[in-house]
Amino acid sequence: MNGTVQRGTALIIAMVIAALAATVAMSLAANQQQWFASMMNRRDQVQAQALAQAGVQWARQILFEDARTTNIDTLAEPWAFPLPTTPLENGSVEGRIIDVQGLLNVNNLVSGDVDVAAERARFERLFARLGLPSTSLDAIADWIDADSVTRASGAEDGWYAQQSNPMLAANAPVVRTAEIALVRGMSPAAVTALAPYVVALPAPTKLNVNTASGPVLAVSVDSLGATGLSALLASRAETPFTSVADFRTRLPQGATIQSEAGFDVRSSYFLVTVVARQGDTRAQARALLERGKGAWPTIVWQTLE
Numbered sequence: 001m002n003g004t005v006q007r008g009t010a011l012i013i014a015m016v017i018a019a020l021a022a023t024v025a026m027s028l029a030a031n032q033q034q035w036f037a038s039m040m041n042r043r044d045q046v047q048a049q050a051l052a053q054a055g056v057q058w059a060r061q062i063l064f065e066d067a068r069t070t071n072i073d074t075l076a077e078p079w080a081f082p083l084p085t086t087p088l089e090n091g092s093v094e095g096r097i098i099d100v101q102g103l104l105n106v107n108n109l110v111s112g113d114v115d116v117a118a119e120r121a122r123f124e125r126l127f128a129r130l131g132l133p134s135t136s137l138d139a140i141a142d143w144i145d146a147d148s149v150t151r152a153s154g155a156e157d158g159w160y161a162q163q164s165n166p167m168l169a170a171n172a173p174v175v176r177t178a179e180i181a182l183v184r185g186m187s188p189a190a191v192t193a194l195a196p197y198v199v200a201l202p203a204p205t206k207l208n209v210n211t212a213s214g215p216v217l218a219v220s221v222d223s224l225g226a227t228g229l230s231a232l233l234a235s236r237a238e239t240p241f242t243s244v245a246d247f248r249t250r251l252p253q254g255a256t257i258q259s260e261a262g263f264d265v266r267s268s269y270f271l272v273t274v275v276a277r278q279g280d281t282r283a284q285a286r287a288l289l290e291r292g293k294g295a296w297p298t299i300v301w302q303t304l305e
Helices: 002-069 116-130 136-144 157-161 177-182 188-194 214-220 226-238 244-249
Strands: 083-088 091-099 269-278 281-290 298-304
Touching (some): 002 083, 002 091, 002 281, 116 188, 177 188, 214 226
16 A cells, blocks of 8 residues: 555656656746857847937938038929838838928027027917917026026026926027926927927027928018918929028018018028838937038937837
């Protein structure tokens, strides 16, 4: 009897050991597969990031070559056409270059190197068009300027220090437009509404009339109605403006600009966005490029996600 029990016990123990060994083997195999998948995913991510960064270099090359061959920047040039989704081995890449001097530079609201009154008028029209309070422009200017003098509807350190999340005014140029969501009277929703028309650039800039969108031109030119705007855009599409004087002479009847100083037909700042995919991974590079006359474009800032 005892022998039978011992044999039964030994059999059970053997079965338990066998099951345990099988479980361990399966666990090791699963872990190995997870490790391998993780390594493959990491490899794909690195490759996708490398492709995205290479796309930024592609943009620098295109802008450099463009500057060597033309004296104006228009939407009919190669850099202005998006790079469509291009298949690659195990992935794809796509990208685009935007002339951000076709947008309103929020830092122009303060800079002493531009006609601040004219810049303010542009923003007031834009804010009215979007249903945003123009009084917020005082607060934006206070956020940017270096002094502590509060404008009529503005805010300086004293106001920000009393909020539920106390802070100080930046008293410096805006780096990214998302930053103005922190300004008194502004919000993320307001910044989203402004995003297609506004940019933050590190130096005073002029508006490129060859690349500005219809709404931006509409708020930048006095008495430019919808009919006149359509005619102006059609004229530009047929023949880009060769100079600001050319732009001025081709304005529709009744439309005027007070000064040519805030306009240009050539740009220095461009925003590049490149999206690369490898396997199941995705990487995006964004870079603000500054192109000097005859110089290789420099990277003002760059992000990689």
